[in-house]
Amino acid sequence: MNRLEVKIIDLPRITDPRGNLTFAEAQAMIPFDIKRAYWVYDVPGGESRGGHAHKKLRQFVIALSGSFHVTLDNGYERKTVLLNHPWQGLLIDTNIWRTLDDFSSGGVCLVLASEHYDEDDYIYDYDEFLKYIGCSK
Template sequence: MQKLNTKLITLPKIADSRGNLTVAEAFDNVPFDIKRVYWLYEVPENGSRGGHAHRRLQQLLVAVSGACHVTLDNGYERKTILLNNPYQGLFIDKTLWVTLDQFSPGTVCLVLASEGYNAADYIEDYNEFLKYVKCSK
């Protein structure tokens, strides 16, 4: 059975009288080479994002402002994590079904990705995902 391979990573928080600064560096506090960066924002009330899995892509999600829930599913178990800290990133390994929802107003969620965009890497049908994880054992 595929493990729910995810973990919260505390990123360095550098604080002084001017405010705070947090750094994410590939292969240092981010466990992969960063090939793409994007962010989610202005998600409508009761809206959700994600709702798919990736065959190869790994991600680090950071709620740089606001909060949201991230539900992870490996085909056998589910886990929901609250992202609400701008110096904590949620590492998400490949082959996990991911859904983000319950966005607070003004949330900005930054995503660091291990691969560039590739439509063939997405699994967007949950039943197809279940077949994929069962065959990948």
């Protein structure tokens, strides 16, 4: 059985009475080159985002504003993480099913991705995901 590792990475936090600043750099802090960035916002109450896995793409997920839960599933184990600090990000590796739930009002999710968009990299069906990773649940 494969253990599901949850990796939260703290980014630099520069505090200043005029406002705080956090930054992220590819390779130095995030262990891949960033080829795409996108953000999710205005998620209605009770709705979920994600609900898929990637074959090649890795992600670094940050709650820029507000909070939300990320549930990770490797086919054998499932863990849920609360993201609610803009100086922390969750590293999500390949072959991990992910869902984003419980967005707070005004919650904004920033995703830094290791690959450009490729529809063939997505697995949207959970049973297909289990088959792809060779999990016989």
